[in-house]
Amino acid sequence: MIQILKMAFRDLGRNRRRSFFSALAVGGGLALLILMSSVIEGEMGSALESAIKLQTGHIQIRAATYDENKSSLKWEDLVANPDEIAGQIAALNQVKAATPRLYASGFLSSGTQSASAKITGIDPMSPASDPYREGVISGNYLSPDDRDAVLIGKPMAEKLNLKVGDNVGLSLNTADGNVQDQAFIVKGIYTTGTYGFDSGTVFLPLAKAQAMTQTENHASTIFVLLNDTALTDTVAPALSVSPNLEIKTWKDLNALFVEYETFAQSYIAIFYMIILAISASVIINTLIMSVYERTREIGILSAIGMRGGRIMMLFLAESSMLAIGGVIMGLIIGVLGTLYFNINGFYIGDMGLSGMAIADTIYAKLTVDNLINLTILTFVVTMLAGLYPAVMASRMQPVEALRAEK
Template identity: 65%
Template structure:
């Protein structure tokens, strides 16, 4: 075996340029696979994290008849005594925080311009609202007893030419079906760096939102964050109640789950293409080596080297190319992934309809992906060397010796 490896090293060294570029092709393929896998992992991880933090939570508890698509404010569709319900949920050990939220739809109007908006009535003191508080770019955050203040997203503020302290009119459909309009003052402008969210959501203190929409002591949902998402099913089981529906983040973000499945399918297709190109380079390299060394192969066969040993020699060359390429790929891929893990891909407003994405995607490479892709690259490179090895092993010694030098 050691002798075969030495011979394989010597043979690859005969045309170092070709051998290097063959190993480089393997390395670039692996680096590209690592980058693509880390991008998809980062994108999907960010989409799920953003949806949970900003919109859905790990769980939501709603009235049995509540239909989110209609944003109903009828009392029978809302959670009654939401603070009491939230307190009971928060008492469960796996629960990090539970807080009521009231949803409504309406229009914000300033001067002659208006824009549709989704209103979130929130408890400003709740830990669940930390992403909005931390995203404050100017002004102050809301307070529970504020009856005139509003928090507005930066894209919407820029669209309407608003700044902190400006007055704005907000109109909503109330619980009895009437339209009410009231003036508000911009207390603060926030940015979560998620344009789809920031351009559509305005915040009011829960008490003011309830009074404005005539919702009484009701809320659309109780928003729940868990200490560990793996406890989701256990908490769902504990919250079963005939009067409520308990929705998990996966149920509320079915589009993300479907998109993740689709992305995984595309990843497999992409992997096959990249590895196929890499395998073609290896096959071409070794086939050229076989025909260049036809006479040498004939001499080896004539002095007694068995076909399977000749085959093993070329497989050893394929193995060395695979190892060299993998080392290059791990170095190149690791450096590129490390860069984008720190600085990210800036995508701006580009995204997927219905999925909240930040303006920058940070790559995330897992050990599982690294190991699996490394093994796949190694195996494909070895398989690519199989055909040239068989061609070399099946050469007739007499015909090989007649080949021109």
């Protein structure tokens, strides 16, 4: 076996440049796989985190009849006495924040321009509203007593050409189905780094939103943030609410995200296959060329009594060496590349997925599982690629092989 490994190593050394580039093809493939999986992992992780933090919370308490898509404001579709319920939930140890929120559909207008928006009434002082407060890039954050102030996202401000202090008209639906208009002042402009969210969400203090929509002492939902996402399955079943209310967890509320993740995974699997197929074809090509170039040598080895199985092992040893070399190169390039994108991020801008909190910048995140799985996958595929040339070499008739031109 040692002799076979020695021969395989020296055979690869005969054409160093070819061997190097073949291993590099494997390495490049692996590096690309590592990078892609890290970017996807980073994207999925941050998208979920953003979705929970900005849009859904870990748990929401809603009226059983509430339809999120319609942002219904009928009293029977809303949670009555929300402060009381939120207070009870907030008292739990595992809960970071529980706060009522009111959602209404409406649109903002400035001059001749207008844009539809999801009007969100929040308690500005709740820790659950911190991401919006922290995201203020100009002007000031809301205070609970504001009666004519709105907080708008940066993309919305750019679209309507608004700046802090400007007047803006806000029209929204009310509980009785009418439309209410009022002039507001842009108190602050925020960004959460999630284009889809920032471009369509306008914040008002909850009390003002309730007054304007005529939904006093009602809320669309009780937005609950836990100290840890993993606590969701423990806390949600433990909450007791009146029968006309229902408890939704982030998994229920992010069905689109789950669908997107499934879609993305299958899409990525195709990319993985393409990359691996390219690497494999380079290895097959290199080894087939090697088999043809060494046909006479295969004949000699066969003539002196080397069995087909050992000849096959010789070529498999070569492909495994190319695989090892390639995997080492791939790990170095892939991990360094991931590290770069982990620190500097990868700007994607607006992905145009409504309802998804995809951040503008993705930070690659490499998991040990991905690293191990992709390394093994690349190694196995490279070895499998070496199988055909190896079998081809082992099946050569000695008399034919000896007849080959040197």
